[in-house]
Amino acid sequence: MSNSIGHNLFHRSLLHPTGVDHRTKPNYSGIPASTLFKSASVNQAAVPTHRTLPSSSFYGRSLKARRSKVSVGASHPVAVTPQAVLAMEPPSELAGKFKVDDNTELQVFVSNAPTASVTIVNIQITYSSDSLILHWGGIRDRTEKWVLPARCPDGTKNYKNRALRTLFSQAGSSSVLKLEIEDPNIQAIEFLIFDEAKNKWFKNSGQNFHVKLPTREKSTVPNVSVPEDLVQVQAYLRWERKGKQMYTPQQEKEEYEAARAELLEEVAKGSSIEDLRLKLNIKNDGTEIKEASRDVSVDETRKKITKGETHKKISEQANKKNNFSTERIQRKKRDLTQIVTTYSVDCTEQAIPVERKSAKPVELYAKAVEEQDGDTIINKKxxxxxxxxxxxxxxxxxxxxxxxxxxxxxxxxxxxxxxxxxxxxxxxxxxxxxxxxxxxxxxxxxxxxxxxxxxxxxxxxxxxxxxxxxxxxxxxxxxxxxxxxxxxxxxxxxxxFASAPKQVQKDVGDGRGTAKTTLNRIAELEEEAQKSFMHRFNIASDLMDQAKEAGILGVAAIFVWMRFMATRQLIWNKNYNVKPREISQAQDRLTDLLQDIYTSYPQYREFLRLIMSTVGRGGEGDVGQRIRDEILVIQRNNDCKGGMMEEWHQKLHNNTSPDDVVICQALIDYINCDFDLGVYWRTLNDNGITKERLLSYDRAIHSEPNFRRDQKDGLLRDLGSYMRTLKAVHSGADLESAVANCMGYRAEGQGFMVGVQINPVSGLPSGFPELLQFVLQHVEDRNVEALLEGLLEARQELRPSLVKANSRLKDVLFLDIALDSAVRTAIERGYEELNNAGPEKIMYFITLVVENLALSSDNNEDLIYCLKGWNHALNMCNSRSSNWALYAKSILDRTRLALAGKAEWYQQIFQPSAEYLGSLLGVDQWAVNIFTEEVIRGGSAAALSSLLNRLDPVLRKTANLGSWQVISPVEAVGYVVVVEELLTVQNKTYDRPTILVAKRVKGEEEIPDGTVAVLTPDMPDVLSHVSVRARNGKVCFATCFDPNILDNLKASEGKLLRLKPTSADVVYSEIKEDELESYSSTSSTDVSTASLKLVKKEFKGKYAISSDDFTGQMVTFYLLY
Incomplete structure (x- = not known):
């Protein structure tokens, strides 16, 4: 946690500097170690004034003690911070001597101060530099993480809440530093030494330096117990000041016991239980302390705690219970117009001034050769x-x-x-x-x-x-x-000496409707981008300025390129070794840039979200480095250093990729399913990884996993932890990873393996962590309604944070993308729940998905109107309004139009770029053809369309609209033939009467000779070519909205059916062969020849009437709005 958080916790006056030479520095949670129970006094932690300098033979003659003085603020409590002084008061023992290299020696001396309350550690290294830093922490248990002592030398910096960094002082040809360790529970210190100017690390044979501290008497704790309610309050305050991180059950237990230990230590110092209770329920020295997340004083917070508002939460946390019950959350009522976003977008490539480059000498010579040899050139390299x-x-x-x-x-x-x-x-x-x-x-x-x-x-x-x-x-x-x-x-x-082999490519065309300049530049750089993800992401970062200046088509060009990459249409790695941390750093750079453009160019936000979903989050170097380090730890801990694990290890070190997430999951599934190799290959193949792809890596994976049964528990534990590391870099849209990045988490270091600490994102709404906890607890629920409500509420709560500048905006964006993706997944899983559901539930699910789509879309005004309409239709249905089904049908049709409009927009923006760039890069034609369709299917629009199709038959039946829309009502008898598209058989001639059941009818086709009926689920326009031909040719033509009826018709293929259409229905039945002849002989005589008589209607004096007043003597238009 940065020091800036202190401003949220303390009144500014509390932070005024003091004039005491020897101070106790506040800890890095933002609350001084002593202020929870008492004010620090000037006399606290007094330091002896007489100090003995160490021998000059080691320190050098120029050694001076550093002191820092600041002005006095007499009315404020004093904080105390130890100086990085170089004196060694008591006799010290050599605790460690290390030969760092041929010319550098490190010695560590430790001693207990006369008061026995502080352990003094002096570190001396025969290396002189004014940028030499001690990267250090304390160890309470050899297997535990580093702890950061509250008492540390002046100028010490907190490094990402994982370590402390303190500058050495120069002493001749050596550097020296003194630490004072006050915490009696710290048994040792561990450290590395870093020369920042030379970027040089000093390690102990590749490991941390580890120095044990002498044992000293701990304060005797009386044989008393602290009431649990006080422990719960203290635990809550610790959780608050650490940023409300989401703890694992083990971390919850540690925090709870740490709170108890703090209170027991106060008791040991003489405080009574009543003193503790008083201190936990009054203001701290008259100073208002603000909570980190909202403007509520600690006094008010404590009142809430004592009233039980947070007591229950802490109690449940301590007992490892869930913070939420299985009940549904209560959604807030919101003004839907507040989420309307409208931007004016120009769909033409913006002119970008391009500096004309002079031709290189080689190019000029080659041009002369080409002019001379002309068409005879067969190769150019x-x-x-x-x-x-x-x-x-x-x-x-x-x-x-x-x-x-x-x-x-x-x-x-x-x-x-x-x-x-x-x-x-x-x-x-x-x-x-x-x-x-x-x-x-x-x-x-x-x-x-x-x-x-x-x-x-x-x-x-x-x-x-x-x-x-x-x-x-x-x-x-x-x-x-x-x-x-x-x-x-x-x-x-x-x-x-032959034509260079070329892929057969579609003509690239003229690039109309694309950011052609940007796409051409991408194609030029693709060969370089194929080397590794590091190269590709860095190239993408370099191209973003050009893309954003080219307008929306330029941003679309980057997305098309990144999606081709994400769908494995482009080469991921080619003859280049790259460290995982280098890949994650390149990702970090690109996502930082996308975050900045998201803030500055709001009209591109929808497409920037799409780009981010293909890239992955990335991270600082340590996040990526853990990919490399952690696999070694897994191999060492589980005795699996050969075979498939070693091959995978080599691939991870050479060039990690999103494939590694799938491989890790396949290993976990394989182990969980009793080491079934079939499960291993099924997981890989279901996610697009074949045996050939495993062999195609620069470091190929030839072997299959082969583990022993005694390795099961350890591998499941370690691979599960490793999955989080992989997803932290590669899976931006993974919900658990995205939540962890926003809420904060720790990944412990182990030996040479670096630790990682991600701090919580600041400024998130109050109660948001609990809402995310609810979502994670229900994410696998079979009944998804409560989960969907939680997901949508989380997105609505998060929305204000998406439109504000924030250094961690990309983490908020990735969380929103993950929540969006989780809605789609939940809806697809919930289809079974809707099989026997009434229209009310289907409509409620539709409202949720329309809301989700609106939250992910720019220019979403029409979707918001649809959402309002669905909410009104749902209220009408619940109140049993007589016309609810008609109203709902009108909103359904409007929603379909909105979806069609969005699909056309995507088609207009993406497909020309996909076709042009796909041709330049030699992408498989099938991948180009379905590019935009797959983008749409990847979002919640496809789920919404599916829900509309479920509801449509219900509404038609309720409103007596039937399951059919009859365009040409002609009775027919014929043999059923099922085809995929009418277009494929339009030139065919059937030698017997045929009823065609066609899945697709576009409207421009011809009806084949011999066809007596065309039945389809498509809805061609009533004025389309095929509709007119059907009516003129006396061919039955109807659209069926009920998939069950269509399935029944398809199952009747080859059978002889009779169709009897009405204006709103088609009745069909199977007949025998001999009935066909009698039908054919009588059908011509059954044709009605009666003339049509039109009766002029009399105007009744009203232009608008209610439906109850309508009679057959009137002509009206029925309007739905």
Whole structure:
């Protein structure tokens, strides 16, 4: 917790500086160690004034004690902080001597102060630097985390609540530091030493330095017990001042017992139970102390506690009970117009001024070659050499192979080359091919490159040969310049004498409707991005400025690229090793940039959320480093250092990726299912990881897991913990990981493995942690209604934090994205719950999903109107209003239109970019074709559409609208044929009367000859081509809204059915073959020839009437609004 939190906890006057030379520094939770029970006095922790300097033989003659003086504020309580003085009062013992390297020695001396209340630790290292830092903490138990002593030298900084950092003082050629350890429970200190200027760490053979402290008498605690209600109050106050973190059950227990120990220590110092009760229920020295999360004084908080408002929570926490019962939360009533967002978006690429780059010399020479050889060029290959380049152009004019090599290397260069009859082999070239002054060797030749004429405006070196023998397939070569061999990343250069293999690609078109400049730049950089996620994320960061200036299409271009990556359409890692912390740092950089754009460009927010969902959260270096360190700990602790675990370990060290989350889950499932390899492969395959993909990694995974049964418990524990580390980097939309990042968590260090502490996000609403706890407790519930309410309430509570600038905004965004994703998952799991549900429940679920979609969408005004309509329809249904079904049907149709509009918008923005970039990058055509469709399916719009389809038949039946919309009401008899699309059979001729059941009818198709009826779940316009043709051709044409009826019709394929449509229904029945002939013979005589007589209606003097007043003698329009 940063020191700034102290301003939320204390009145500013309490923080005024004091003038005491020797002070006790407040602890880093923001509340001084002593202020909970009594004010510190000047006499507290008095330090002896007479000090003995250590021997100058070690410290050096220039040693001086540092003192810090500040002005006095006499009316305020005094805080006391020890100085980093270099004196050693009592005799000390050598507690540790370490040989750090050949020239550096470290010694640690410890002693107990005369008062026996403080242990003094002097650290001396034969290394001098003004930027030398002690990175340290205390150890209460060897297996525990570092604790941060409240008493520490002046100038000490809290490093991420995981360690303290104190600057050494220089003493000649050495550096020295003194610590005073007051806490009697600290048994040892552990530390590393860091030279910040040189970025150099000093370790103890790769481990922490560990120094045991001498035991000293602890305060004798009387044989009394502290009342539980006081322990609960103290535990609550500790929880408050630590930022209301979400503790594990073990941490809850530790905190509870720590609170008890603090109170017992006060008793040991002479306080009575009544004193404690009084101190926990009055103001602290007259100073108002504010809670970290809201403007309520501690006095008011304590009143609440004593009234039982928080007593129950603490009691339940102490007893490891849930803070929420299984009852549903109470949702707040809100003004829905407050979540309306409307932005004006320009869907054209914004002009970006681009600095015209002058052509490189190599490019100018190549252009001249291309103009000369023209269409005969068969290959062109470029090799980068830092800021220099080699370009080889291969042409075949007149049946001869012609090789032109050019480079802009400035130094005189020799090419060592050969010709190959098999790819990449070396064989000596024929003498007829050798340029002048070439020298042949056993399997190669050497030729001096020719420097270009001084008259040319550019200077290059060239090499040319012509080959008549067509048996050669390529040319390997290396270069020699200034005595150094120049190779292609350690290998030979090689150019083929044939057209370079190319993927068959769709014509890229002109890029209309896209940010073409941005997409072209992405395509240029893709080869570099393929090296690793670190490269890809850094390139994306570099492109974001260009993308945002290009407008909404530029941001869409980045999303399309990132989604191609996330769906494994692009190469993740290619011949490059990268540390996990480097990947997480690159992610961190990109997500920080996206966070800034989210704040500055609100019109891009919906698309920025989509980009973030493909990237993952990332994190500071330590978060990523744990991926690398923790797998080693798992292997060591569980004796699994070979086989599949070692192969996975090598992959993790080489290039970790989101695949590792799936692999970890597959291992957990495999172990949980009694080591069933079928389960292991099922988890991998269900998440898109095949055996071939495992083998494709730079560090391939060849083996299957093979664990012993005695390893089960340890592996499940450690892999479960490791999953959180992996998700913290790779899974931005994972709910548990996102909650932990916002609420704060600790991951302990172990040996060489770094620890991680994530602090809670500040400024979140009161009661929000409890709401998230409710969500996590119910996230796996089979009945999802209460969970959905909790998820939506959490999103509504979080919304104000999404529109405010915050250094941790991206964590809030990832939490909101995870909550959004959880709504979709819960709805899909809840379909079974709706199978036998009434319309009220289906409509209630629809209101929740419409609300969720509105919270995730920009320009959501129409969705808000739909939400209001659904709420009104639900009230009408609950009150049994006579027209509720008609009203609900009108809102359902409006919601469908809103969904269609959103789908069209996505199609307009994303699909052209997906097609253009997909063609440039050679993405599989099927992935390009369904790109936008899959984006829509990935959100809650698809779940909403499914719920609407469930409700539609119910409303039609209730409102007597039927399950059918009949477009052409003609009786028909025919054989049932089921087709996917009417379009696929429109040119076919059926030789017997046929009833087509078509899943898709677009409206522009022809009706096949021999067809007597077309039945479909689609809803083509009544004025569409196919509707007109059906009516004119006396073909039955109807839309069926009931999936059960459609399934029954499909099951009747091949059977002979009779259809009898009315204006709102179609009755069908199976008939026998002999009835077909009699039907055919009579159908022509049954056609009514009666003329249609129109009777003019008389105007009754009213333009609007109620439905009860309507009669058949009137003409009206029925309006639903």
């Amino acid at each position: 470029s090799f980068k050499l830092g800021d220099k380049e080699i370009l080889v152009v291969v042409s075949k004019p007149g049946g001869k192979v012609k090789v032109n090599l050019v480079t802009d290397l400035e130094e005189s260069t020799i090419i060592h080359w050969a010709l190959a009859k098999k790819p990449k082999e070396w064989s000596v070239p024929p003498t007829t091919v050798l340029p002048p002054d070439s020298v042949t060797q056993e399997e190669s030749a050497q030729t001096q490159l020719t420097k270009s004429s001084a008259e040319l405006p550019y200077q290059v070196q060239t090499f040319q040969i012509e080959i008549e023998d067509d048996s050669f397939v390529g040319m390997p070569f290396v270069l020699l310049s200034k005595g150094n061999w120049i190779k292609n990343k350690g290998s030979d250069f090689y150019v083929e």
